[in-house]
Amino acid sequence: PVIQLSIDYSKPAEFHYRLANQLQALRHKGVLIIGSGNIVHNLRLVDFQNFHKDNYGFDWAVEAHDTINGYLLHGDYQPLLDYDRQGKAFDLAIPTPDHYLPLLYVLGLQQKGEAVSLFNDKMVAGSLSMTSIKIA
Structure with a gap:
């Protein structure tokens, strides 16, 4: 069975992260939890003329992408919870x-001793990042 959870956008980022902490018990029962989204996702600024370029991102998108990836790989999640206070690139x-x-749910499910790894980590069309995260 697959169950989709709704996200209450009226709640702050910290709420979503803490809710995911409470869902950790499901992992011990063998439930696979997947978050689906895009970390860098600005459809209004997609460069359709350069959609075919490999790993192509605007300066602000690359800055946000690299900064977020750094926070992820170093386990520094507070700036990710405060994403709306990180500046123009964010x-x-x-x-x-x-x-x-959905990223915050995935991070909230991480348990001590589990590492974060990134894959499919490329910029697309200037303003999108399809970066995927595995926690194991």
């Missing part, structure tokens, strides 16, 4: 939280 990369908040 504001452009995350204009709405709908594609970003």
Whole structure:
């Protein structure tokens, strides 16, 4: 069975992260939990003419992407919870939280001793990042 959870966008980022902490017990029961979204996701600024370019991102998108990846790989999640206070690059990369908040659920499910690894980590069309995260 697959169950989809709704995200309450009226709640702050910290709420979503803490809710995921409470869902950790499901992992011990063998439940696989997947968050689906895009970390850098600004459809209004997609460069369709350069969609075919490999790993192509605007300066602000690359800045947000690299900064977020650094926080992820170093386990420094507080700035990710405070994403709306990180400056212009983050504001452009995350204009709405709908594609970003699933990341916070995945991070909230991480348990001590588990490492974060990144894959599919490329920029697309200037303003999108399809970066995927595995916690194991």
